[in-house]
Amino acid sequence: MAEHADVVVVGAGVMGCGTAYWLTRARYNVLVLEQESIACGASGMAAAMLESVGHGARLPLDDPLAELARASFALHQELARQLPEDSGVETGYRENPVLHPAFTVEEVAVLKPQALALHRHNAAMQWLEGQALWDVEPRLNRAVLGALVSPQAQVLAYRYVLALATAAERRGMTIRHGEVVGLVGHAGRVTGVRLRNGETVPAETVVLAMGPWSQQAASWVGLKIPIYPVRGQLLELLVPDPQLNASISYGGMYLVRKADGVTLAGTTEEHDSGFANHPTAAGRQAILRATLHMAPSLEEAQIQDQVSGLRPCSADQMPLIGPVPGWHGVYMVAGHFRSGMLLSAISTRIIAELITTGHSPLPIDAFNPARFGRVES
Numbered sequence: 450m451a452e453h454a455d456v457v458v459v460g461a462g463v464m465g466c467g468t469a470y471w472l473t474r475a476r477y478n479v480l481v482l483e484q485e486s487i488a489c490g491a492s493g494m495a496a497a498m499l500e501s502v503g504h505g506a507r508l509p510l511d512d513p514l515a516e517l518a519r520a521s522f523a524l525h526q527e528l529a530r531q532l533p534e535d536s537g538v539e540t541g542y543r544e545n546p547v548l549h550p551a552f553t554v555e556e557v558a559v560l561k562p563q564a565l566a567l568h569r570h571n572a573a574m575q576w577l578e579g580q581a582l583w584d585v586e587p588r589l590n591r592a593v594l595g596a597l598v599s600p601q602a603q604v605l606a607y608r609y610v611l612a613l614a615t616a617a618e619r620r621g622m623t624i625r626h627g628e629v630v631g632l633v634g635h636a637g638r639v640t641g642v643r644l645r646n647g648e649t650v651p652a653e654t655v656v657l658a659m660g661p662w663s664q665q666a667a668s669w670v671g672l673k674i675p676i677y678p679v680r681g682q683l684l685e686l687l688v689p690d691p692q693l694n695a696s697i698s699y700g701g702m703y704l705v706r707k708a709d710g711v712t713l714a715g716t717t718e719e720h721d722s723g724f725a726n727h728p729t730a731a732g733r734q735a736i737l738r739a740t741l742h743m744a745p746s747l748e749e750a751q752i753q754d755q756v757s758g759l760r761p762c763s764a765d766q767m768p769l770i771g772p773v774p775g776w777h778g779v780y781m782v783a784g785h786f787r788s789g790m791l792l793s794a795i796s797t798r799i800i801a802e803l804i805t806t807g808h809s810p811l812p813i814d815a816f817n818p819a820r821f822g823r824v825e826s
């Protein structure tokens with residue numbers, strides 16, 4: 450075990466392992482503390498669609514998350530080459546377009562102008578209709594009036610996090626089982642973290658990457674951290690040939706064929722789930738209804754499994770990224786909701802650069818962890 454880690458990271462999801470990856474590349478000595486196991490949360494089971502303009506192509510171009518999404522997409526393209534080399538783990542990275550279909554004139558009225566506006570910034574973003582659209586994806590419902598076509602990459606979620614962790618371990622990162630229950634500090638500076646077993650682990654720098662459990666840290670740092678779990682369910686489908694070429698995304702639901710041959714059909718967005726992490730009959734029904742609307746010929750698909758995970762969602766649905774005011778040496782990277790796999794590359798790079806250079810490569814004011822105010826004592 451690393452005797453004196455430069456940085457202790459709490460949580461081994463995509464945010465914690467990503468932070469460890471960049472820090473070890475900068476030769477920092479990192480200890481990751483995880484209460485369960487690597488990628489045991491949403492990070493291990495996500496659909497891991499990495500859409501260049503942000504999840505669901507719903508972000509206006511001037512949204513602060515849009516810049517983060519573009520930068521993260523570019524980093525994922527770089528990591529697609531670098532990470533298997535650094536780790537020896539294949540991440541299932543591939544690029545294929547995602548179709549956002551319009552089935553009504555009202556949907557066309559929203560999506561078509563959006564496609565044309567996006568096309569001015571990125572020629573790969575397009576509005577397609579008729580045969581041009583069937584050529585991209587023959588299984589798309591023929592009742593479609595047109596679709597916004599957007600570039601997308603994807604990875605296999607668990608293998609991606611495993612690759613980050615393995616690459617970091619090869620550069621000296623240590624991962625240890627342990628549930629952090631508090632911070633230890635002196636004169637506004639962190640000096641360590643306290644574990645459930647009573648042990649104190651010394652640390653001058655701590656990164657809180659605790660996903661939907663982040664709210665627990667509110668009492669540690671004296672800030673309101675309104676992050677709550679939002680359950681999402683997926684069906685794993687085995688589709689007889691021909692397989693889907695493109696991903697399809699409609700009304701928050703989607704279909705995506707993964708590098709392991711499975712087609713993921715998702716997803717629910719259950720804001721009242723609490724920490725109850727199990728698939729439900731209602732979830733299955735909603736996903737199947739959407740699946741057969743997007744691609745009716747998938748009625749032949751075999752259902753291999755139904756899984757669920759808890760996304761970390763903040764009160765304003767924006768992530769918390771950056772230093773924690775009032776606690777010198779403490780940083781937070783959490784609350785990425787439906788875009789955590791996409792945004793993880795840049796969010797964790799930002800945290801690593803804040804630690805190693807004191808500067809963020811992108812503006813992060815909109816993601817200030819202190820924006821919800823202080824906990825009243």
Ligand SMILES: Cc1cc2nc3c(=O)[nH]c(=O)nc-3n(C[C@H](O)[C@H](O)[C@H](O)COP(=O)(O)OP(=O)(O)OC[C@H]3O[C@@H](n4cnc5c(N)ncnc54)[C@H](O)[C@@H]3O)c2cc1C
Binds near residue numbers: 459461485487681784
């Ligand atoms: C069904 C589904 C589909 C998704 N699809 C996509 C997608 O297509 N594209 C996309 O970009 N995103 C997607 N996401 C979202 C993405 O998965 C999440 O935003 C992301 O994984 C969150 O990562 P995280 O590291 O913040 O949290 P987590 O993965 O929850 O990791 C947090 C870790 O911290 C640990 N921890 C917490 N508290 C403590 C403590 N006190 N001590 C020690 N360890 C602790 C936990 O055990 C956990 O391992 C999807 C999510 C779901 C559920």
